Amino acid sequence: xxxxxxxxxxxxxxxxxxxxxxxxxxxxxxxxxxxxxxxxxxxxxxxxxxxxxxxxxxxxxxxxxxxxxxxxxxxxxxxxxxxxxxxxxxxxxxxxxxxxxxxxxxxxxxxxxxxxxxxxxxxxxxxxxxxxxxxxxxxxxxxxxxxxxxxxxxxxxxxxxxxxxxxxxxxxxxxxxxxxxxxxxxxxxxxxxxxxxxxxxxxxxxxxxxxxxxxxxxxxxxxxxxxxxxxxxxxxxxxxxxxxxxxxxxxxxxxxxxxxxxxxxxxxxxxxxxxxxxxxx
Amino acid sequence: xxxxxxxxxxxxxxxxxxxxxxxxxxxxxxxxxxxxxxxxxxxxxxxxxxxxxxxxxxxxxxxxxxxxxxxxxxxxxxxxxxxxxxxxxxxxxxxxxxxxxxxxxxxxxxxxxxxxxxxxxxxxxxxxxxxxxxxxxxxxxxxxxxxxxxxxxxxxxxxxxxxxxxxxxxxxxxxxxxxxxxxxxxxxxxxxxxxxxxxxxxxxxxxxxxxxxxxxxxxxxxxxxxxxxxxxxxxxxxxxxxxxxxxxxxxxxxxxxxxxxxxxxxxxxxxxxxxxxxxxx
Amino acid sequence: xxxxxxxxxxxxxxxxxxxxxxxxxxxxxxxxxxxxxxxxxxxxxxxxxxxxxxxxxxxxxxxxxxxxxxxxxxxxxxxxxxxxxxxxxxxxxxxxxxxxxxxxxxxxxxxxxxxxxxxxxxxxxxxxxxxxxxxxxxxxxxxxxxxxxxxxxxxxxxxxxxxxxxxxxxxxxxxxxxxxxxxxxxxxxxxxxxxxxxxxxxxxxxxxxxxxxxxxxxxxxxxxxxxxxxxxxxxxxxxxxxxxxxxxxxxxxxxxxxxxxxxxxxxxxx
Numbered sequence: 001x002x003x004x005x006x007x008x009x010x011x012x013x014x015x016x017x018x019x020x021x022x023x024x025x026x027x028x029x030x031x032x033x034x035x036x037x038x039x040x041x042x043x044x045x046x047x048x049x050x051x052x053x054x055x056x057x058x059x060x061x062x063x064x065x066x067x068x069x070x071x072x073x074x075x076x077x078x079x080x081x082x083x084x085x086x087x088x089x090x091x092x093x094x095x096x097x098x099x100x101x102x103x104x105x106x107x108x109x110x111x112x113x114x115x116x117x118x119x120x121x122x123x124x125x126x127x128x129x130x131x132x133x134x135x136x137x138x139x140x141x142x143x144x145x146x147x148x149x150x151x152x153x154x155x156x157x158x159x160x161x162x163x164x165x166x167x168x169x170x171x172x173x174x175x176x177x178x179x180x181x182x183x184x185x186x187x188x189x190x191x192x193x194x195x196x197x198x199x200x201x202x203x204x205x206x207x208x209x210x211x212x213x214x215x216x217x218x219x220x221x222x223x224x225x226x227x228x229x230x231x232x233x234x235x236x237x238x239x240x241x242x243x244x245x246x247x248x249x250x251x252x253x254x255x256x257x258x259x260x261x262x263x264x265x266x267x268x269x270x271x272x273x274x275x276x277x278x279x280x281x
Numbered sequence: 282x283x284x285x286x287x288x289x290x291x292x293x294x295x296x297x298x299x300x301x302x303x304x305x306x307x308x309x310x311x312x313x314x315x316x317x318x319x320x321x322x323x324x325x326x327x328x329x330x331x332x333x334x335x336x337x338x339x340x341x342x343x344x345x346x347x348x349x350x351x352x353x354x355x356x357x358x359x360x361x362x363x364x365x366x367x368x369x370x371x372x373x374x375x376x377x378x379x380x381x382x383x384x385x386x387x388x389x390x391x392x393x394x395x396x397x398x399x400x401x402x403x404x405x406x407x408x409x410x411x412x413x414x415x416x417x418x419x420x421x422x423x424x425x426x427x428x429x430x431x432x433x434x435x436x437x438x439x440x441x442x443x444x445x446x447x448x449x450x451x452x453x454x455x456x457x458x459x460x461x462x463x464x465x466x467x468x469x470x471x472x473x474x475x476x477x478x479x480x481x482x483x484x485x486x487x488x489x490x491x492x493x494x495x496x497x498x499x500x501x502x503x504x505x506x507x508x509x510x511x512x513x514x515x516x517x518x519x520x521x522x523x524x525x526x527x528x529x530x531x532x533x534x535x536x537x538x539x540x541x542x543x544x545x546x547x548x549x550x551x552x553x554x555x556x557x558x559x560x561x562x
Numbered sequence: 563x564x565x566x567x568x569x570x571x572x573x574x575x576x577x578x579x580x581x582x583x584x585x586x587x588x589x590x591x592x593x594x595x596x597x598x599x600x601x602x603x604x605x606x607x608x609x610x611x612x613x614x615x616x617x618x619x620x621x622x623x624x625x626x627x628x629x630x631x632x633x634x635x636x637x638x639x640x641x642x643x644x645x646x647x648x649x650x651x652x653x654x655x656x657x658x659x660x661x662x663x664x665x666x667x668x669x670x671x672x673x674x675x676x677x678x679x680x681x682x683x684x685x686x687x688x689x690x691x692x693x694x695x696x697x698x699x700x701x702x703x704x705x706x707x708x709x710x711x712x713x714x715x716x717x718x719x720x721x722x723x724x725x726x727x728x729x730x731x732x733x734x735x736x737x738x739x740x741x742x743x744x745x746x747x748x749x750x751x752x753x754x755x756x757x758x759x760x761x762x763x764x765x766x767x768x769x770x771x772x773x774x775x776x777x778x779x780x781x782x783x784x785x786x787x788x789x790x791x792x793x794x795x796x797x798x799x800x801x802x803x804x805x806x807x808x809x810x811x812x813x814x815x816x817x818x819x820x821x822x823x824x825x826x827x828x829x830x831x832x
Binding site: 330333335357360361364365367369371372373374375376377378380381384385386387388389390391392393394397398401415417418419433434437 | 572574693694695723724726727730731734775776779780782783784785786787788789790794795796797798799800
Binding site: 050053055077078081085086088091093094095096106107110111141155156159 | 738739741742743744745746747748749763764767768771772
């Protein structure tokens with residue numbers, strides 16, 4: 001569980017390009033939930049992720065992971081990686097080893113795991129992202145873009161964190177590649193009972209996998225809640241430059257035309273069920 | 282505008298020949314807005330690079346504005362008429378000041394300084410970035426940088442612009458900026474557009490969609506014809522818009538619906554018609 | 563650390579200094595630096611500090627920015643000052659164990675520090691008021707007579723432009739990669755020099771790969787925009803020597819005379 005209390009972070013005012021500041025962040029990330037973190041570019045999503053994973057120290061406020069204050073100077077980033085694992089945007093650009101296996105092994109090795117444990121973890125992680133043994137000895141640089149992305153994600157999964165953070169894991173992938181990664185992450189969350197925080201720009205993807213949503217706007221947390229609590233406020237989302245899934249727009253329009261259908265519909269599957277009900281009377 | 286005859290492209294590496302494109306026959310006419318879809322590695326980007334003689338065909342012919350792309354003497358006639366915009370806005374801006382970057386193309390073409398000035402101001406006006414003329418590119422957002430890249434191409438006064446996944450690295454509002462700009466270029470300035478994308482909603486805006494798979498063209502038609510071929514589209518690793526998916530599923534449930542639907546308005550109207558009919562029965 | 567670098571930063575503006583032709587500014591900086599090394603008296607340094615202060619005022623750029631530019635050389639400043647203070651032979655003022663501080667030592671230490679600070683400030687005046695593009699244009703023009711003997715002036719200028727353009731991008735990228743590897747438990751802070759150097763591999767390899775990829779993509783993008791070297795290339799902004807440029811050049815002999823004059827006045831202690 002992560003508790004963020006009154007956290008602020010300011011970047012140097014002379015270099016606006018390095019990221020957005022955040023202000024007065026209060027947030028609780030509970031165990032065993034799939035969170036989606038959404039917001040306009042520059043709303044502070046990446047800053048928040050870096051703060052929660054100890055890569056940035058807040059200029060004010062405190063952050064606790066499982067009751068431990070991570071802002072404490074004695075806490076090392078390395079020790080935090082057991083609790084919280086971060087996959088950054090375009091993570092394939094951080095690959096550096098000669099083989100897929102050794103690249104994924106980098107994290108567990110840093111954690112001080114022994115040979116057998118490393119092997120076990122790497123195998124499990126690569127299996128999770130759908131890469132079998134035939135890939136182990138291949139250079140990661142010979143893989144396709146989507147495969148590189150999986151290797152990079154496996155590198156963090158192999159550290160077996162309690163909370164997995166993914167910053168736009170599907171950016172730039174084609175629809176099939178996108179769906180594969182989403183379902184792999186979802187399965188991992190369900191099997192291991194960990195929490196996932198996923199930054200996404202695609203509301204369709206959010207609706208598919210997440211059960212909780214955190215909305216950031218201009219360095220503040222604008223909304224948090226369940227999927228339907230957040231998506232029901234479509235006007236507010238619009239004003240922050242965000243959208244709702246296309247299917248929800250259809251439902252909204254139907255309701256405007258006095259059709260008696262419930263508003264909490266965010267996936268095609270639900271829409272089909274509800275509309276069928278309606279049509280069958 | 283662009284015509285290909287049995288166009289082939291393959292490359293050699295370590296005595297292995299890899300075919301990227303096989304026998305592409307395409308005719309893109311003046312003023313058309315064409316979207317190209319396909320999985321990563323389907324040959325879309327290679328196709329784009331063949332259109333402006335960055336790559337030369339290893340078989341067949343590509344005619345651009347009536348010029349054979351293999352004609353080395355006319356290479357700059359081709360390139361100034363077929364502008365290219367790439368995925369990563371950072372890697373296509375050359376200069377440290379916005380207006381200097383926009384001027385880069387005309388400078389290379391040897392245009393008179395006073396005329397360059399006019400073109401730069403005009404191009405920045407078209408993309409709505411005039412007020413940033415003296416800004417440094419690294420202080421701009423992704424969408425803004427990409428608009429500068431488009432302005433840089435516009436300043437060469439091309440007849441056609443090929444955009445290779447220009448929105449892949451942008452957030453929803455950045456995507457909207459770019460897509461609105463692209464539509465405007467096509468509708469108001471009559472520039473032929475070839476838009477390579479992974480986003481079905483962007484493709485739905487085009488006059489025509491070409492779907493590539495394994496180096497060949499496998500679907501070619503209006504968005505309505507192409508996107509509603511649900512089984513085919515899915516088997517190619519692509520996606521259909523959520524509204525199309527909804528109609529497909531309703532039809533599969535036995536309802537008498539028109540499943541040739543690709544946007545929200547059509548979908549709402551069709552559903553309202555259906556509901557009304559149901560009430561009357 | 564990465565964010566402290568102001569080197570090569572340009573502040574757009576319309577001041578007198580901004581309007582000067584970059585070639586004239588380059589010449590001025592050269593003269594400024596050469597004469598700075600001729601200055602050897604308190605009067606001379608006072609003169610230099612006053613002139614530099616006036617120029618900063620003229621540029622309209624906040625003084626803070628100049629001090630920020632000095633941050634990377636603080637260590638060098640202190641180091642040279644200390645060395646000079648203790649290592650110069652002469653009349654001792656006080657002793658610190660076997661080390662003695664001499665009058666001459668203090669004098670040289672202060673002068674050296676002043677010289678370094680003025681040097682950085684003077685060059686900052688150039689880079690702060692001149693866009694990198696103008697600067698590279700100026701260098702290209704100055705070098706262009708040598709293109710006949712095989713100096714690729716336009717290619718050099720293009721390389722400089724691209725380097726300047728990509729410095730912020732690469733710095734940002736380095737920051738990202740460091741954070742990404744830290745998130746995978748990489749440790750850059752402990753161990754001996756060898757261990758630390760080895761720990762850099764996970765940063766350097768991705769950085770190199772990314773730089774090559776960027777270079778490749780940029781080259782294609784430039785080709786698409788019809789780049790084919792300097793031949794037949796025109797420019798949006800033409801460099802023109804105007805009246806203020808000529809007027810400013812008239813001050814060069816004035817400064818020269820003042821500096822030579824100041825060398826005659828070695829007052830008291832200093």
